[in-house]
Amino acid sequence: MTILLLLGAMIALGIWGWWTKESLHALEKIHAFQGTNSQTPSNESQQKTKLDNHQALLQYLCKSYGNHSTENSRCKLCPETWLRHKDKCYWISREKNTWNKSHHDCTAKVSQLAVIKEKAELDFIKGITDGAQLLWLGLTAIPLTSEWSWVEGSLLNDTLLQVTGAAQANSCGMLKGEKIISEACSAVTKWICETEALLV
Structure with a gap:
């Protein structure tokens, strides 16, 4: 009698184990099917979301610079507190320093002391400074030749x-209005840095 009870219990346990295993297997299949068809976004969907987010950010940033961005257009951006003119960004110091320290400060900002090559650029700088400030530019006298050279190596266009x-x-160039004033590089004044605008 005891043997029959034990045998019946073993058969019942075997059937229960088989049924549990089949049930778990069926649940795994259901979860796998739902995962591919519902909440997990496809690669295509994820890429579309990224593009939409990028476009929205681009339109927001370009709008803040007065650009009318369309879906395929690009714009040029400057760092915060810098002012953009065409392809360049400009920053004017609030404190005063020597030419060398001003030059080092611009370099630390991944920029250079301003180099003026066009009338439109000169007019823009005059406009943001009211033409009254004395500003160090990236201009120094070449020893022995009495010529003026910009920090990137070109010569000053005196027209x-x-x-x-x-x-x-030891002469360096300060901008005042539309003129350059030759001054000792050890004198102190404000300065203007320039860098390329970032195309986004």
């Missing part, structure tokens, strides 16, 4: 900017 004062050793 665009007239220099007041001689180009002596």
Whole structure:
């Protein structure tokens, strides 16, 4: 009698184990099917969401710079507190310093002291400074030649900017209005940095 009870219990346990295993297997199939068809977004859907987010950010940023961005257009952006003119961004210091320290400060900002090559650029800088401030530019006198050189190596176009004062050793160029004032590089004044605008 005991043996029959044990045998019956073993058969019942075997059937129960088989049924449990089949039930778990069926549940796994259901979850796998739901996962591919419902809440998990496809790669295509994820990419579309990223593009939509990028486009919305682009339109917001470009709008803040006065650009009318359309779906395929791009715009140029400047760092915060910098002012954009065409392809360049400009930043004017509030404190005063020597030419060398001003030059180092611009370099630390991944920029350079301003180099003026066009009348439109000169007019823009005059406009943001009221033409009254003295500002260090990226301009120094070349020793022995009495010529003026910009920090990127080109020579000053004196038809665009007239220099007041001689180009002596240790002379640097300050902008005032539409003129360059030759001054000792150790003098202190404000300065203007420039960098390329970021195309986005």
